[in-house]
């Protein structure tokens with residue numbers, strides 16, 4: 001086959017700050033997926049995009065080209081509307097676990113295709129795999145059946161959805177080009193649009209533990225993604241939410257499952273409950289059910305019932321005891337005062353180094369590894385009080401985890417001004 005364009009010319013257009021024409025975008029994404037555009041050429045183009053940006057119409061075309069590289073799912077045969085949630089990733093972000101069954105209990109089906117963690121933010125599938133017997137891999141027919149019967153499914157995204165993104169993401173990961181807003185927005189939205197959800201709520205994290213460190217960048221990413229979803233016919237809204245501090249009191253795998261179950265039982269940390277309910281309200285409203293209050297389904301046990309059915313449908317035993325670590329190490333307060341800051345990045349990296357996350361794709365993670373927080377910003381502590389418990393099966397990991405926590409917790413005289421969990425809504 002003769003190719004209509006050549007990669008150096010496409011790269012040069014973006015290198016020189018120009019707009020990529022639609023037919024060149026279609027070609028470069030397709031040719032990269034076919035192996036005709038080489039990884040080093042796509043890396044150069046990704047870097048040019050990171051440095052020079054893309055117009056909205058270019059991002060929209062790029063997203064469409066990534067969707068066209070694979071299959072599209074179709075949930076139109078289901079008897080209820082669908083809504084999904086995507087988080088840009090944060091420390092202690094277990095919200096998908098209580099949220100999917102909660103929204104299902106309110107009559108909206110949740111097809112949550114998730115990934116595994118790489119780096120300091122944990123993966124939803126890694127967390128759920130801490131439940132004995134639970135399986136992440138479902139066929140498309142099994143997924144549809146579970147959505148109809150239970151209303152919620154959290155499973156691995158099949159390799160058929162946006163294969164161009166899978167290939168490009170792997171390249172960005174090793175070429176310093178993950179952070180380009182047009183590439184993040186098109187990566188996330190190509191998968192969500194191809195997944196076929198009717199409504200989508202985006203949880204765009206801002207802060208030290210997030211991809212987006214500043215509110216301005218998070219807002220730009222959120223606005224770009226909302227426009228891409230809306231243009232593709234998906235009712236899309238975004239919440240900007242705080243990620244300076246870990247969510248809840250746990251970061252890791254089994255510890256986050258346990259905390260999610262506490263929320264489903266009507267307890268759990270206030271910030272996790274608040275964000276779960278805020279996202280559930282947005283998902284229900286986007287799916288046309290704004291007359292339903294998810295707080296009722298949390299309080300009366302319907303969300304817990306949906307969780308148990310969702311876990312069991314994927315082979316998991318919701319009553320099985322969760323893994324406990326072989327070793328723990330308690331970090332105590334060096335002085336008395338008010339906790340001013342608990343840095344999300346420090347806690348996330350510590351949990352990762354303890355074995356909760358992986359540093360290479362395909363590596364095993366430890367179910368019991370993670371960090372349990374005993375104090376959050378605003379809490380009073382006395383010298384010697386426990387601040388954190390580190391958990392692992394391999395104690396030689398403690399030293400590197402402790403290095404990550406160096407300076408991560410500040411204790412001072414004055415109460416800190418904690419940021420609200422939900423900072424803004426876009427859409």
Ligand code: URA
Nearest residue numbers: 088183184185187188
């Ligand atoms: N998550 C994705 O799926 N893609 C990105 O580019 C960044 C986060």
